[in-house]
Amino acid sequence: MTKKDIEFDNLNFWYYYIFGFRGSDHQKELNLSDAIRDVVDIDKYVPTFKDWYNEFCPSDKADRDGLFENPKVIAGRLTEEIRFAIEFHLWETTFYLNTIYIGNLGGHFEAWFLTLKELMAFDKYEMLFLLLLPMTGVEETERELAESLVSEKLKSISMFAEQSDYIAKCIVNGLIVDNPFYTIQDIGIVSDTNHSVRNITKYPRYKEDVIELNKALETFVGK
Numbered sequence: 001m002t003k004k005d006i007e008f009d010n011l012n013f014w015y016y017y018i019f020g021f022r023g024s025d026h027q028k029e030l031n032l033s034d035a036i037r038d039v040v041d042i043d044k045y046v047p048t049f050k051d052w053y054n055e056f057c058p059s060d061k062a063d064r065d066g067l068f069e070n071p072k073v074i075a076g077r078l079t080e081e082i083r084f085a086i087e088f089h090l091w092e093t094t095f096y097l098n099t100i101y102i103g104n105l106g107g108h109f110e111a112w113f114l115t116l117k118e119l120m121a122f123d124k125y126e127m128l129f130l131l132l133l134p135m136t137g138v139e140e141t142e143r144e145l146a147e148s149l150v151s152e153k154l155k156s157i158s159m160f161a162e163q164s165d166y167i168a169k170c171i172v173n174g175l176i177v178d179n180p181f182y183t184i185q186d187i188g189i190v191s192d193t194n195h196s197v198r199n200i201t202k203y204p205r206y207k208e209d210v211i212e213l214n215k216a217l218e219t220f221v222g223k
Contacts (some may be wrong), residue, residue, distance in 0.1 A: 001074050006127055008156045011045050012052035014130075015159070018167075020093060020105045021134045023174030035170045036163075045159035057090045078125055081216040086131060095135050098216055100209045102197050103135050112137035112196040115181050115189065116146055121221040129153055137177040137193060146172045188214025 006013055023032030030038060046052075056072060063069075075085035085096040092106025095113075103110040114122075114136045122128040130153050138146045151168035154160040160167055179192045188211060191198040200207040 001072050006074060006131070008127070011157070011159055012049050014157050015042065015046045015049060016053060016056070018160070021171055021174060022109065022111065023171040025170050026173060032170050032174060036167055039163045039166060040159055042159070057088065059090055074131065079220060082220045084128070084132070095132070097213055100213055102213070105134055110195050110197055111135055112175070112177050112191060112193045113198050116142050118217055118221055120149070133171070133175070136175055137181065137191060137196065138172055138175040139180045140176060143172060143176065146175065187211055188218065
C-alpha cells in the first residue's frame, strides 16, 4: 500500500478502517458501526465499497483463519527508534512497532497498548493518529481531551465531518481502560487491562517485548 491508498479522500478505506474499531453509544446501546449508520448515510459516500473491499481483502486468497500470505501493509520508519507496520487480513488487522506485535483488531482482539500521550507523539506524522488510535488506551481523566482530538481528526474525512463529535464519543467509549497505566522499575509503562499486550502480569510472554518497546517509545515521545 502507498500513502495515496490511505489519504482521507479514500472514503472506502476509512469506512472499512473506522468501522473495525471497538466502540459504542452506551445510551442507545448501539455498537460503533450501528451508531455511525444511525447518523450518517453511508451508501451516499461509499456506493462502490463492496467492489473496493473485494479487491482489498479477496477472500479466495485467504487461508481458513482469514490470513493472507501477502497481506496489504502500511509501514514506515519514523525515527531511528521507531518503525511501524499494520497488516490487513480478512478477519483481523495486526499492529507492530519495530516489528514487535502490539495487538490486533479481530475476533480475539488485543489492544490498549499505547498511552494517549504516546499516541499524540505519533500525530507528528500524517494519518498515524487515526491509524494507531485503536491500539490506544484512554484513562477516564483523559476522556474529554481524547474526544476533542479524535473529533478534530474525523473532520478531515468528509462522511464523518458533520457528526465528528458524536462519532468521537462513541470511539472513545471503546478506548477507555478500567485502570490507569503505571510504571515498573526496569520495565517501564505497563497495564492491568485484559487484552493488552502491556499487561505483563497476565501475559508474561510479552514482557521482554514490552521492555524493548518502552525504551524506544520513551525516546520517541520525548522528542
